[in-house]
Amino acid sequence: MKKRLSIFFSMLLVLSMFLAACGGKGDTGSGEKGGDKDAGKSDVPQELSVNINTEPPSLHPGLAKDATSGTVLRQTFEGLTRIGEDGQPHEAAAEKIDISEDQKVYTFTLRDATWSNGDPVTAKDFEYAWKWALDPNNQSEYAYQLYYIQGAEDANLNGGSLDAVGVVAKDDKTLEVTLANPTPFFLELTAFYTYLPINSKIAEANPDWANDAGENYTSNGPFVMTEWSHSDKILLEKNEKYWDADTVKLTNIEMIMINDPNTELSMFDNGELDWAGAPTGALPTDAMQALKDEGRLVTKSIAGIYNYKFNTTEGPTANVNIRKALAHAINRQEVIDNILQGEQLPAMGIVPPSMFPENEKGYFPDNDVEKAKEFLQKGLEELGYKEASELPAIVLSYNTSEAHQKIAQAIQDMWKKNLGIEVTLENQEWAVYLDKVHSLDYQVARMGWLGDFNDAINFLEMYRDAEGGNNDTGWESKEFQDLLAKSATEGDHDARQQMLKDAEAIFMEDMPVLPIYFYTNNWVQAENLKDVVVSGLGDVQYKWAHFE
């Protein structure tokens, strides 16, 4: 027994030595970090450390379907085009782009470039990548991003031949793409990750090439991935073989995966991160005001909308005047100032202002209670009620989250005070919630939408058909459908914009969706970090970034 006791105490001793030793080590550790910063004025290390929140579900361009994967792919791969610092698509892997008279045939001439292992980037790599995603056997969930190409939808859904898809590598340097309709935003799309090339030599030999960093994971973008520790971090290094390598100044990027906003901000404050907050991470809501007061918070609006959808097939929300009354009776600015605190823009239209600048004002004034009461009166008469109190309580649903809950409570209160309508709140776990909303088992439901590319069609086409897609409201309009159909074949930019605006006007007249606010990205960044480009869609690029 004595022996056991001595073991016990020696363990204690070891433990305390550990603790003591750690204290010392930590001091020197943080000292070094500080030293780096001071001494670095003349020769700043070009090493960026950012948080990407979670493990990217897939770094295969054909399988990726989420923002995190997109963030990594945008740094490591180069599409035919790349969205530049000005927000416009520019030639990237393609050197020259010829568009036919009818805007349906695009001929891309590739520049001399190589993959990170030295293989040349050929037109076949693009053809291979796109057809791979369209092949139903590969289970690409984002294949529909390619449906603008002739024969693509047919090949992906209806068993059409992949050979009939309108993408052909004429020779090593020429890629000819035939579209189903003239698509004015096609060059935006070719910068999107589903359109990125894949090194066909490697992918054909090794189908699992994208599962880990290593010699098989070749890319053609500004950076190459050198390490992928799942759920922990991703390391990128400058790609010396990139065609535009002279522009790239960062030598290393460390992408860590911390899914806690408070930790993220603490790490930033402690100098362990160079960036905290959107678009790759998140800031704690409680810290917003303080960061704003200190003048550290950067805000940029992005193409995304937070809205409440109405079930237009039954209940009081089937009545258009009731819907309008509800939409007019909300004080959006108050919600933004008191709950969100991220300088969001009140939404009184459905398409974000980056696409329709008029929507900064929208279709009606915010918080127009008088008008709301008129609509309510009309709606009540149509439904055969005398007073708002006779109206059965409206159920407002949202998926379980503190932010959604706060907004719902504020709006519940506004409807009660301004219109005298009773509202009950209901929240569900995310997947359960989506299931209910998709099957129209709700009255009013929260939903958000972010654009994939910079075109208003992103925010309109989901409401084309009552059935299927992401409509979720049961609303449908012949006029609306006709306008969208016409816009798809219209080659003239202005005429097409006008059609889409008319479509939006029809939509807002029927109000199947109550817009609340347009999203913004809020972040803090290291003072000497320059030229990180965040696009209007909230896509971040480090190609031009550098430390001063």
Added chain:
Amino acid sequence: MAKYIGKRLLYMLISLWLIITATFFFMRIAPGNPFTSEKQLPPEIEANLNAHYGLDKPWYAQYGDYLLKVVKWDFGPSFKYKSQTVNDLISEGFPVSFILGMEAILLAVAFGLILGIIAALKHNKWQDYTAMIIAVAGISVPSFIMATFLQYFLAIKMGIFPVARFETFMHTILPALALASTPMAFIARLTRSSMLEVMSNDYIKTAKAKGLSQGVITVKHAIRNALLPVVTYMGPLTAGILTGSFVIERIFGIPGLGAHFVTSITNRDYTVIMGVTVFYSIILLASILLVDIAYGIIDPRIKLAGGKKGE
């Protein structure tokens, strides 16, 4: 002894089968599926995905397939993380959670026992009160508050430790402390109360009467018996801590197994849900068995074949 263990192993298999079956059916009853998302898939693609993952088969076929996979210890691919299989997720996440968990258990047991023993020996003196104030604080402060507190003072204000992540030994200290605080307090209280009880027993008085010193009495006669409730608690504690804590891993950005227990459910990532549940169950059942065996070693009065006495 061998017969006893054999019997226990058989029971373990039955429990495991019950757990697998219950999880399988609850999971399928829950609305939504792995492909549920804001951006709905075209129905053709969803049908194609279901066929690829075998989700279009009747439930009994899926259930049978699944049992077979568990026997072969191959849980299949994750639905969400396309670059990894469930076996990868477990074999990468578990070592991380294991290291952190071992550290936390060592801390919890070492300091818990010391506090508890001191409190019992100095019953109703200031040492007792101090130890119990620490223990009450440890139990009532939730681990995530403890974690933020440690981060704020030790990492941000004093700069001794890094704020988060799992790189070096230094990185493991704060999460281990946060993880250990509640079990440590619990062990301290358990030890104290059972020590007090044991110390009032006749055989301790006999020992005193024999003229043995306080140290010998404590170490040789009291602690050994007082440890029993602590050992009981160690079973579920070990299983819980070794497989990782969602909250602590999230706050400290640790790539352990804990996060998968929660996120796989939100993602309806069927294969991951099953994989981590089976894995956790095995660890839990095994550690409970170890605890029962440990009873016999610590207190020979408990006969394993009788089985029930230790509880």
